[in-house]
Amino acid sequence: KAGVTQTPRYLIKTRGQQVTLSCSPISGHRSVSWYQQTPGQGLQFLFEYFSETQRNKGNFPGRFSGRQFSNSRSEMNVSTLELGDSALYLCASSSTGASANEKLFFGSGTQLSVL
Amino acid sequence: GESVGLHLPTLSVQEGDNSIINCAYSNSASDYFIWYKQESGKGPQFIIDIRSNMDKRQGQRVTVLLNKTVKHLSLQIAATQPGDSAVYFCAENRNSGAGSYQLTFGKGTKLSVIP
Numbered sequence: 001k002a003g004v005t006q007t008p009r010y011l012i013k014t015r016g017q018q019v020t021l022s023c024s025p026i027s028g029h030r031s032v033s034w035y036q037q038t039p040g041q042g043l044q045f046l047f048e049y050f051s052e053t054q055r056n057k058g059n060f061p062g063r064f065s066g067r068q069f070s071n072s073r074s075e076m077n078v079s080t081l082e083l084g085d086s087a088l089y090l091c092a093s094s095s096t097g098a099s100a101n102e103k104l105f106f107g108s109g110t111q112l113s114v115l
Numbered sequence: 116g117e118s119v120g121l122h123l124p125t126l127s128v129q130e131g132d133n134s135i136i137n138c139a140y141s142n143s144a145s146d147y148f149i150w151y152k153q154e155s156g157k158g159p160q161f162i163i164d165i166r167s168n169m170d171k172r173q174g175q176r177v178t179v180l181l182n183k184t185v186k187h188l189s190l191q192i193a194a195t196q197p198g199d200s201a202v203y204f205c206a207e208n209r210n211s212g213a214g215s216y217q218l219t220f221g222k223g224t225k226l227s228v229i230p
Contacts (some may be wrong), residue, residue, distance in 0.1 A: 013132060
């Protein structure tokens with residue numbers, strides 16, 4: 001079965017713009033999480049969605065938002081981009097996200113560069 | 116604050132030797148830990164996991180050791196191969212209290228295998 005698919009692979013934006021990233025989870029997976037990866041801060045949790053509802057949110061400003069559709073596909077949006085938003089944005093999916101030992105599968109990420 | 120951290124940012128190992136990557140965690144309530152491998156241009160890939168009620172778990176060429184007394188986790192890779200070159204992250208899967216689990220990652224250790 002296909003893995004987690006993220007599009008686009010690369011994005012270049014300028015400060016002040018907004019951006020939307022897309023994630024298609026593994027078929028049958030209903031939990032989708034988003035992470036930001038930077039050299040300085042490492043991997044940081046953004047938010048998690050399940051059944052079209054945001055279940056958990058990390059410590060990021062309100063400029064970062066997301067949503068999940070009925071087919072479990074998810075998008076995240078960053079408004080009013082700042083230089084510090086340049087990062088690799090990773091999406092991960094799991095079956096339900098409700099068990100400690102449930103494996104998380106990551107996509108290859110979207111590399112966002114803000115100029 | 117609570118965190119998952121790594122002792123060494125880089126590790127160079129001769130091909131065929133064993134590698135040991137260390138990780139310290141501070142949340143004594145954590146009960147599930149995972150090691151991920153991230154190759155260049157890819158998302159993190161699950162390697163092995165361990166519950167807090169275990170001291171050791173073995174996989175194919177990999178072993179994870181958990182010392183709860185000193186809150187220390189290690190990943191041992193036997194007979195390291197060039198394909199093992201990557202960044203390795205330890206992660207702690209915590210109950211978010213919102214019906215889901217959330218991964219908290221360490222900063223990562225870059226493993227370079229010398230042929």
